[in-house]
Amino acid sequence: MAESEKAVAAPIQAPTAPPAPTSARRSSTDASDFTDRPQRSWPLYYHRKVTQTKEQYVFGPLWFYETDRENVTNYPIWPLLGTERKGDRATVDFLWPFTGYQKQNGELKQLDLVWPFTGYAEDALGSRYSLARPFTEVKTTNGKISTFSLLWPFTGYQHTEHGTDLDVIWPFFAFRDKTAPAFRFDPKSGTSSASERYERYRHVLWPLIGWREAGTVGEPPDERSLCLVPFYCGIDDAGSTFRFVGPTIFWSSDETDKSRWSAVFPFYAQRTAPGKRFIYAFPSYLDYVAEGSELEPAANLQALFPFYFRTTTPERNLHYYFPTVWLDWSTYQDGTSVHTTSYLPFYFNREDSLGANETFAFPSAIWGTANGSSYSGVIPFYFDRKSDADQMRYVFPSYWRRETGPSYRTTKLIPFYTTTFENGENYRSILWPFYYHRDNPGKDTSYTSVLWPIYIAKKEEDRTETTSVLWPFYIDRANKAQRTAYRSVLWPFYIQSTEGDTEEKALFGRLYYDYKSPEKKEWDLLPFCSIREDGERRDMTLWPLLARRHEDKTQGKTEWQSVVPLWIFTKIPPLYYSDYDEATGHRYRTVLWPLTAFEEDPAREKVRVWPYSYEYDRVANFRSHHLFWPLFSAGSGPEESTGRFLPLFAYTRGPDFGNTFVLPFYWNSWDPENRDRVIFPFYWSHVTPESTRHTLPLVSWSSSPSRDASSFTLFPLLHTDRQRDRERFLLFPLVWKSSDRNRSSFTLLPLFFNSSQDREAQTSEYSVLWWLYRHEEAPASTKTIGLFGLYRNEDHPGYYLNRFRPFFEYEKTTAPGREETFFSMLLELYRLRRVNDKVEIRLFFIPIYRN
Incomplete structure (x- = not known):
């Protein structure tokens, strides 16, 4: 406290x-x-x-x-x-x-x-009563009672000049007589100073049960304890001793640090130091010895678990018997030396220092040696490998041979025959159905097939020669040092192409087409006839009824003739342009575009002589004048007037609307549906027939989005919000209130936190000082939490919990076909668990009953 x-x-x-x-x-x-x-x-x-x-x-x-x-x-x-x-x-x-x-x-x-929190105080060393100022409290001094808390961790009473404490629950239960401060210096260093200490305790359950003494003032004890955790504990300090008796005896000592400990839990263990030894007995005996270096001990380990094991180092010697013997001698890092022998069914051997060898016998034998490499086998059925520079043999169907020397060679009989030879070039020959051949010699390359759709021969890289017969139906391709050629017959019915003084023919692919160069001629017979030549351009078409063009670009001439025109050319000179649409009455003229222009139609008229322009809307009878459009303008008519001097000022006026701005400080706009006003940066408002909004930035804002709703904020102290089916109220930082159709909540800090009710779900919740006490309730369930979680009660369909730590806990869960009950006391020192008809009981974490 x-x-x-x-x-x-x-x-x-x-x-x-x-x-x-x-x-x-x-x-x-x-x-x-x-x-x-x-x-x-x-x-x-x-x-x-x-x-x-x-x-x-x-x-x-x-x-x-x-x-x-x-x-x-x-x-x-x-x-x-x-x-x-x-x-x-x-x-x-x-x-x-x-x-x-x-x-x-x-x-x-x-x-x-x-x-903070609640009240009354007086002085000249006396009085204070609070309620919940960490947490609850009473103090007086000369009128006695000095400090009584009732929950400040946890529960209370204190009486000083320097004595008395009483808690009842502060870990756990508790009582103490105390005496004033002291200075203790470690006696092992050979120095000490006078001190006044003393502390006495009775806990009755602090892990677990209690009593403690400390020391100095009029000396002895110096630290001492007594426990009775089932059953008895011990502990003296300074030279250190510890004992424990109840199941099952344990002992310890220290005297810094000549260490010893013993035990008898199932069954027996012992440790002593400084040369170290550890012994354990109950099946199966183990012994460990370590007399080693400063940081990493040498080791020696014996054992007897099924059946026998021994290890000794440095650097390892391992035996193991009981089926089946395994022996191991090792030395690494890296003075290599390995020897392994085993008699697994049946026999295995590994030897090194670095003559490597591996052996295995019982079917199927395999043999070894390494790095100069050699192997043999009998794995179904036969395998052979040699090296200096590789050889491989395998027999069981079907024979395969491989050889890698100055050249590579392979032979196979796996359906049906292959032979390969590589010496920086390729040769390959295959017979399976029927015949395939590939050659390289110095990448003149080749490829032959016979019955792959029937007959193909190829030679590339790149002196291209291709012949095919039934791939779709006859193709011939040549190169003859890149004058190239191509021929096809039934791809869409006959195509011939040459390149090198170009020639091209087609038949049904373009309904006859013939093309020859240099430099360009064409002749078509598509509907119907076309002749082109490209040197200074000539065209002729006879569909329908003639079109002809002749160009002589060097003379600057153009000719165009047409009986029924096939093309229309429109020229728009930059000096003058005129356009007239008789159907709409639209007329447009420009000279030295864009400096001057005239445009009119039945609805409007525009004149521009840059930088001045004039517009007249005949329908609205609205005239406007512009200078350096759009920067300066003025206009007027019976229904509207406008003016602007950008970027500083602009306005628009009409019978029932208007808009004015003066940058950057003022904007005003209105019409029958809206009115907006801004005086930057001090004020903004927006008003409609149904709603209003006013804002003083960072100070206050209010809005009324409809006749049934409004909100107001005075920052940061006050906020209200009212809607048809909802209300909010905040007085910062003390009060918060909220309600709507189905739910309400209320907070008054710091005493009463979060009272809420959900009418639709029929739930409620409230708490005092939050975790001091909290309660939640729903139609089929309740939850209560108190004393900062030490107490908890929950009741839900199929589940019940009642717990008060560290004293007891009861929990029950039910589900179809399963019922489970759990009960424990003193942090599970006693524990009962029941699942349907099965019961388990533990005492001090040890199972004492099971069915």
Whole structure:
């Protein structure tokens, strides 16, 4: 438990009022006696000051009043609410953190009622009663009871000059007599200092059960304990000893650090030091010895688990018997030396230092040696490998041979015959159905097939020669040093192509087409006839009824003839252009475009002589004039007028609408449905017939999106929000209230946190000081949590839990075909678990009953 406070804090005192602003006008005949009356109109300020016995007023926002005729301060609402008198002190606040009261000669010296947390205090070393100021508390000193907490971790009572503590639950239960501070210096260093210590304890369940003593003052004990954890414990300190007796005996000692310990839990163990030894008995015996280096011991290990094992190092010697013998001698890092023998069914051998060898016998024999390589086999059936530079043989169907020397060679009989030879070139020959041949000699390359669709011969890289017969039906390709050629017959019916003074023919692919170069001729017979030549261009077409063109670009001439025109050419000169549409009455002319232009139709007229332009809307009878469009313009008509001087100013006016802006400070826009106004950066509003919104940035904003809804915020203290089926209220940081059609909640900090109710789900929840007590309720279930989670109760369909740590826990779960019950005490030192008809009981974590 915490020590008593030396003095009682007095938070109830209003903050000092701000000084009045300096005067705009002043009248006085004496420098020590004057009246100062500044006045302001934003937002409402008045001040008067009279001295020699001091008087001062300040009104708005928020009233402050002061006099010095025996000290008075009166501040209705200057943070927050008011009244103060200093001559024999009286203070009343009602909300300046938080709530208030203080008297002196009228006694009662402070009452807070929520200033952390709840209230009453007095001093000259006595009194304080709080409720929930960590957590709950009572203190007085000379009127006795000094500190009584009832839950400050955990539960309470303290009585000092330096003695007595009583907790009942602080780990766990507890009581103590204590004596004042001390300084202990380690006796092993040969120095010490006088000290005054003592501590006595009785725990009764602190793991587990209790009693403890400490030391000095009038000496001996120096640390000592007694436990009775089933059953008995021990512990002395300084030279260290520990014993434990109840199942099953254990002993220990230290004397820094000549260590020993013993045990008898199933059954027997022993350790001693400094040369180290460890012994264990109950099946199966084990012995361990270590007399080694400073950091890593040498080792010696014997054993008897089925049946026998031994290891010795450095660097390893291993035996193992019981089927089947395994012997191992090893040395590595890296003075290699390996010897392994085994008699697994039946026999295995591995030898090294570096003549490597591996052997295995019982079917199927295999033999070894390494790096100069050689192997043999009888694995179904036969295998042979030799090296210096590779050979391979395998027999069981069907023979395969491989040889890698200065050249590579392979022979196979796996259906049906292959032979391969490689010496930086390829030769391959295959007979399986029927015949395939590939050659290389120095990448003149070749490829032959006979019955793959029937007959193909190929030679590339790249002197291209291709012949095919029935791939679709006859193809011939040649190269003759890149004059190239191509021939096909039934790809869409006959194509011939040559390249090298180009020639090309086709038949049905383009309904006859013939092309010859240099430089270009064409002849078609598509519907119907076409002749082209390309040197200075000539065209002729006879479909339908003639078109002809002749160009002579060097002479600058063009000819065009057409009977029924096939093409239309439109020229738009940059000096003059005219366009007239008789159907719409639209006419357009320009000279030196874009400097001058004239455009008209029945609805409008436009004239431009840059930088001036004029527009007339005949339908709306609206005229406008522009200079350097769109920067400067003015226009007017019966229904509308406009003007702009960009980028600074623009306006538009009509009978029921308007828009004005003056950058960057002002914008105003209205029409029958909306009105917006901005005075940047101080104010913004938006108004419609159904809603309003007003904003003073960072200070206040309000909105009313419909007749049934509104919200208001005064930042950061207040927020309200009202909708048809919802309400919110926040007074920061103390109050939060919310309700809607199905749910309501309320918070009053710090006492009452989160009371809520869900009407639709029929649930409710509330808590006091959050984890001190919390309760939730639903139609078929409840949950209660208290004392910071030490107590917990839950009841749901198919599940029940009741727990108070560390004393007991009860839990029950039911489901179709299964019922499970769990009960434990003292952190599972006693535990019962039942599943249907099966029961298990444990005591001190050891199973003592099972069925």
